[in-house]
Amino acid sequence: MTELIDLVLLAMLALTALKIIFLKDLFAVVMLFGIYSFLSALIFINLDAVDVAFTEASVGAGISSVLMLGTLALTGRTEKENKRSSLLPLLVVTVTGAALIYGTLDMPPFGAANNPVHEHVAPRYIEESPKEVGLPNMVTSVLASYRGFDTLGETVVVFAAAIGVLALLGVRREKTDNVRQSGFTDHYVLRIIAKLVIPLIILFALYVQFHGDFGPGGGFQAGVIAAAAFILYALVYGLPSAFRVVGPKFLQGLASFGVLLYASVGLYSMFKGGQFLDYNKLAVDPLAGQHYGIIIIELGVGITVFAVMLSIYYAFASQTERGNT
Amino acid sequence: MSLVLAAVCIAIMVVMALALARSFSSPTVYDRILGINMFGTKTVLFIAVVGFLMGRPDFLDIAIVYALINFIGMVAVLRFFEYTAPVE
Amino acid sequence: MFILDIVSSALLIAGVFFGLTGAVGLFKFPDFFTRIHAASVTDSVAAILIIGGLLLQTSFDLNTAKLLFILAFLLITSPTASHALAKSARHGGLLCLAETTNKPTDERPHD
Numbered sequence: 424m425t426e427l428i429d430l431v432l433l434a435m436l437a438l439t440a441l442k443i444i445f446l447k448d449l450f451a452v453v454m455l456f457g458i459y460s461f462l463s464a465l466i467f468i469n470l471d472a473v474d475v476a477f478t479e480a481s482v483g484a485g486i487s488s489v490l491m492l493g494t495l496a497l498t499g500r501t502e503k504e505n506k507r508s509s510l511l512p513l514l515v516v517t518v519t520g521a522a523l524i525y526g527t528l529d530m531p532p533f534g535a536a537n538n539p540v541h542e543h544v545a546p547r548y549i550e551e552s553p554k555e556v557g558l559p560n561m562v563t564s565v566l567a568s569y570r571g572f573d574t575l576g577e578t579v580v581v582f583a584a585a586i587g588v589l590a591l592l593g594v595r596r597e598k599t600d601n602v603r604q605s606g607f608t609d610h611y612v613l614r615i616i617a618k619l620v621i622p623l624i625i626l627f628a629l630y631v632q633f634h635g636d637f638g639p640g641g642g643f644q645a646g647v648i649a650a651a652a653f654i655l656y657a658l659v660y661g662l663p664s665a666f667r668v669v670g671p672k673f674l675q676g677l678a679s680f681g682v683l684l685y686a687s688v689g690l691y692s693m694f695k696g697g698q699f700l701d702y703n704k705l706a707v708d709p710l711a712g713q714h715y716g717i718i719i720i721e722l723g724v725g726i727t728v729f730a731v732m733l734s735i736y737y738a739f740a741s742q743t744e745r746g747n748t
Numbered sequence: 749m750s751l752v753l754a755a756v757c758i759a760i761m762v763v764m765a766l767a768l769a770r771s772f773s774s775p776t777v778y779d780r781i782l783g784i785n786m787f788g789t790k791t792v793l794f795i796a797v798v799g800f801l802m803g804r805p806d807f808l809d810i811a812i813v814y815a816l817i818n819f820i821g822m823v824a825v826l827r828f829f830e831y832t833a834p835v836e
Numbered sequence: 837m838f839i840l841d842i843v844s845s846a847l848l849i850a851g852v853f854f855g856l857t858g859a860v861g862l863f864k865f866p867d868f869f870t871r872i873h874a875a876s877v878t879d880s881v882a883a884i885l886i887i888g889g890l891l892l893q894t895s896f897d898l899n900t901a902k903l904l905f906i907l908a909f910l911l912i913t914s915p916t917a918s919h920a921l922a923k924s925a926r927h928g929g930l931l932c933l934a935e936t937t938n939k940p941t942d943e944r945p946h947d
Contacts, residue, residue, distance in 0.1 A: 424754055428798070431761050435768060442772050450777065450829070454784050457821055458768065461791055461814070468795060468807060477810055485817040492828040610923060613823070616916045623909070624816055631809070638806050648813065655820050658827045749893075752845040756886070759852040766859035778868055778925045785921070786862070786875050789914055790855065792906065793886050797848075800893055808902040815906060819913040826924045 429469055436462045447502045453491045460484040473639040474562045477631075481647040486732055489654060493739035556713045558636045566641065567717040571700045575685055578724050582682050585675075585731040592738040594671040610659075617659040624652035632725050633718075642721035646728025654736050662740055671737055674730045681727030685720050692716070753801040760794045781825055788818030844892040851885030854878045867933035868925060876918035883910045 439462065443455050460483025467476035531538045548565055556564040566574055632645030657665035689700040697704035702716030764787055771783030792814045799807030858878025865871045887907045894900045 424801075428757065428761070431765075435765060438772075439768070448777070451771075451780050454771070454780060454825060458771070458784060458787060461788065464810070464814075465791065465794070468798065468810065471804075473804075473806055473810065477813060480810060480813050480817055484814075485820060488821050489824040492824055496828045610920060612916055613920050616912060617823075620819070620909075620913060627812060627816070639809055644813075648816065651816065651820050655823060658820075658823050749841050749845070752848060756848045756852050759856060763852075763855045763859040766862065770859075770862045776868055776925075776930065778921060778928075778930065779871065781921055782868075782872055782875055783862065785914075785917055786859070786879060789879050789883065789910060792910065793851075793855075793883060796887065796890055796903070796906065800890055805894075805899045805902075808899060808906065811906055812902065812909070815909050815913065819917060822917040823920065826920050829924060829928075 425469055429466065432462055432466050432469065436466070447504075448500065449495055449498075449502055450492075450500055452502075453488060453495060456491065457484045457488040460487070474560075474641065474644075477639050477644045478647075481644055481651065485651050486647060486654075486736075490735065490739055493736070493742075497742055555710075556717075557710050558714075558717070560636055560638060560640075562639075563635050563641055563717065563721075567720055568702060568713055571689075571702075571716075571720065574720070574724065575689070575700070578682055578685055578727050581731050582678055582727055585678055585734050588735045588738050589675070592742060594734070594737045595741045596666065596671075614659055617655055621652050621656055624655070625649055628652065632721065635721060636714075636717065642724030643728050646725040646730075647732055649725075649729045650732035650736070653733050657736070657740065662737070665737075669733065671734065674734045674737070678727050678730035678734065681723045681725070681730065684723035684726070688716055688719050688723070750801060753797055756797050757794065757801060760790055760797065764790045764794065781822070785818065785822055788814065788821070792818070840892050844889045847885050847889030847892070851882045851889060854885065855882040858882065868930060869922065869932050872918055872922055872925075876915060879914055880911060883907065883914070 436459065439455055439459050443452050443459070446452050446455070460479060464476040464479040464483070467473075467479060548569060549561065552558070552561050552564045552569075556568050558564045628645045628649035631640040631648060632642060635641035635645070653665065653669060656668065688702075688705075692701045692704045693699050695704040700716075702713045703709035705712035705715050767783045767786040767790060769783075771780045771787070774780050774783065792811045795807050795811040795814065799805050799811070855878060858874055861874030861878065862871055865874055884907065887903055887910075891900060891903050894903065
């Protein structure tokens with residue numbers, strides 16, 4: 424049964440990818456990219472990787488589509504015709520793909536119990552994690568505790584992306600306060616429904632943040648969902664109103680604060696006599712120390728991701744506002 | 749009961765494939781947006797049914813996220829569509 | 837719990853029926869505004885029936901609350917999105933079927 428679902432989803436994925444390549448209307452291409460993200464998240468769900476599906480759905484179908492639409496509003500809507508023949512690139516791609524598939528024939532069978540990937544690190548995490556960390560969601564314990572340093576690197580990478588976008592584009596504020604020009608000014612239904620729905624989305628983001636220890640979720644997904652709520656506000660009520668609620672300078676401070684929070688947990692555990700990011704030293708009882716450490720760094724990750732996503736959206740959208748007033 | 753759930757699963761996938769086909773070839777661009785909206789809401793129902801089929805009700809969190817993202821994506825598409833005039 | 841299973845299966849199958857007719861209606865209807873009618877109405881009805889069928893499968897715990905939340909959210913946002921789409925299409929200049937066919941004035945229905 425799951426194989427059948429997998430097959431149908433993969434077929435739809437392949438068809439969507441082919442249609443994306445052959446369509447010339449970039450607006451439709453962006454929407455089909457959103458569908459592509461939805462489908463790959465469904466495949467992840469079928470493979471029982473729930474946290475990954477969460478992140479793929481919120482980032483791929485939500486934030487990426489909105490940012491690409493913002494870019495499209497600045498550039499043209501149709502793709503240029505490609506006059507040259509694409510026979511040589513097709514040949515190169517086919518040869519490379521055939522070589523890669525030939526290489527995978529040598530790998531151990533998919534999902535067999537005595538594969539090397541199932542033998543060494545994974546059983547140790549699965550067996551020791553309830554005793555050492557004590558959280559029901561093992562993905563969070565691996566992500567936040569066993570591989571906490573990698574997650575610090577990921578958070579810094581997200582922060583660096585924000586620095587890059589802000590350095591290149593910057594957020595342009597309007598000199599005059601033209602609130603009525605942007606946003607859906609005459610869509611009354613949409614404005615009222617957005618007012619109703621935005622607090623629920625923020626509440627759900629907080630639920631995902633703090634429930635990441637017990638079910639699918641965590642800091643990254645929560646940050647993206649909270650940013651999506653504020654992006655909805657900016658879409659419906661206009662960018663100047665959004666600037667008054669959460670300003671760009673405040674967001675830059677918030678992003679730095681998240682990364683600093685994460686790193687200072689590591690420094691504090693060094694101060695207490697352990698290694699960097701050794702949560703056992705944070706409290707008298709090592710298990711309680713692990714829980715404190717994981718909650719605080721997830722909070723840091725969530726704050727940084729929220730601030731970074733919203734800053735990037737502000738940078739993209741303010742270019743559109745500037746070009747169209 | 750799981751037989752009924754499996755049949756419902758397959759039927760919802762057929763509906764999703766039809767909505768996708770609508771968004772591939774459509775007379776106006778608004779038809780594409782309509783197809784994608786339908787795809788999104790059917791995906792929410794699909795995840796809920798699959799969750800009950802596999803006995804993992806954790807999937808309901810993902811269904812909530814999909815419903816949110818579908819709505820926000822639709823609002824973004826309509827908003828940015830105002831800035832570029834329709835081609836057709 | 838046999839009667840619960842039967843009622844739940846009936847609701848699920850009815851919901852799927854509405855979903856299928858909505859998807860077929862996306863292709864069969866002549867005009868965009870009629871198509872949006874088919875898609876959004878059947879979407880809401882199918883959501884109510886399918887989630888209602890799933891609600892009967894849960895014991896009364898957190899999953900019931902989550903399903904009710906999904907239902908409330910879908911019922912609030914899906915018609916709003918369709919309304920915004922129709923308004924945007926009208927704003928973009930799309931004409932409905934009665935306006936595109938050139939009828940002489942004495943044949944139009946009196947209202």
